[in-house]
Amino acid sequence: MKNKIKFIFGIFLLVALMGNITAFGVSSPYWTGNPLNIDRGETMIVELNLQNMVGDDDVNVEAKLVSGSEYAKLKETQFLVKQKTSNTFAPLTIKIPRNVEPGIHKIKVEFKSIADDTGGMINVGTGMDVSFDVNISENFAKREINYILIGGIVLTILIIILIIFLTKRKKKKRK
Amino acid sequence: MQRNMIALTILTLIILPIASASLVGDLWSEFTGQATSEEVGLKINVTGGNAPTVEILEGTITDVSAGLNEAPSLTTVSLAVKITDQEGLGNINDSTIWAVFTKSGEETRSISCIRDNPKDTEYSKTFNCNVEMFWWDSPGTWRINASAADINNNYAENTSITFNVGATAGFTAYPEEIIWAAINPGATDETAINWLVLNNTGNIDRALQVNATNLLGETDNTKILLANDFSIDINAGCAGTGMSHLAYTPIAGANLPRGDFRLNDLSTGQEELFFCLNRVGQDITEQTYSTNQEGSWTVKIA
Secondary structure, eight states, X not given: OTTOEEOXXXXXXXXXXXXXXXXXXXXESOBTTBOEXXXXXXXXXXEEEEEEOSOSSOEEEEEEEEEOTTTEEESOSEEEEOTTEEEEEEEEEEEOOTTSOOXXXXXXXXXXXXXXXXXXXXXEEEEEEEEEEEEXXXXXXXXXXXXXXXXXXXXXXXHHHHHHXXXXXXXXXXO | OHHHHHHHHHHHHHHHHHIIIIIHHHHHHHHHOOOSOOOOOOOOOOOSSOOOEEEEEGGGSOOOTTOOOOTTOOEEEEEEEEEEOTTOGGXXXXXXXXXXXXOTTSOOEEEEOEEOXXXXXXXXXEEEEEEEEOTTSOSEEEEEEEEEEBTTOOEEEEOOOEEEEOEEEEEEEEOSEEOOSEEOTTOEEEEOSOOEEEEEOSSSOEEEEEEBOOEEESSOTTSEXXXXXXXXXXXXXXXXXXXXXXXXXXXXXXXXXXXXGGGOSSSTTEEEEEEEEEEOXXXXXXXXXXXXXTOOEEEEEO
């Protein structure tokens, strides 16, 4: 027995056999076989929805963009998914430049639960890939007119004209 | 003259029935080959007028394009249907209003709809339908069939509307730890005393990958059980896929199909993974080895 390695005994074994891995789920409006069709110059936000309907504990989830970083960006990478909820969103911004070639590009996000140390020999955490294709069309997205910006510029010009006008008027009066 | 008229009348009375009954008919069929008469079945349904019309109110359909709830929660997809009958709302049979969801290769989901009385008009009634979808219902386009009948059994349906179901990735696994009872230095092919059972809580079939770490001695961490010395299989034993240190390795033959894992037949919506320690170094000392220092292994659906 001297060189024998003893790992786990008694009550710990029983507990280990009974426990569930804390798990979670991710929903997506796009998946392999159902691509996101998008125009050049277009920006979209894909809401990936994290759920924790199974477990009785909150789950800490880490997200990592594995493929498609040239077009996609995760706003956040750490999420606390509370038990019995299905409304934790991981917004994924897809931004296609106007000068990109049309074609299909893969987006893959890896989600991983941050496992607690439970003191066992091999602790097991869970993870999942959410991937879909982005189908970039030949079309160009219409440029959006920024009415607020235009309004602001017009207003500024009007104010400047008014100031110049009033200044000149004052000068005339002094003369 | 009068005699002639009487004779002609008698002759006509004799010939006419014969000619009309068979002779002309026989001659007609002989020359043309066409029947002079045939039996015709008539079936007349006497009903109370027109069938109702069924309108699915599109704006009322629950949006599930971002995916269904993961197990064990069901997802309620609601919609409203408006049934109109020219004979007046009293002619609509409330118990015949159904909403049915269909998709090729999928189980049909259906519900009897409930009347929303405040929305009644002179000729129409509105019904709310709350159809429950299961977590394994596949993503894609589903068709709605809304149907109704009136009190005279005039039936109508509307199958013009579809809706999209998104994809959900999810699974659970148990237990939390994989353990070996006791192992001697230099041992080979030692199977763990427990194994993982995985349940697919989403609606897509998945392959499985595992990212492995080394197990370091908790007292002397220079003594290591290497990740590369472990294997995982879908069957008990030690002939499984060898692990790689800090890399996701696809497990050969492992598949986590969507389905009702509550059947617990280790097939529908389920998969098992068995762990083996294929080699133990001779220099290993007596202590506890664990993933505490390098981090847990990760089972991933890909």
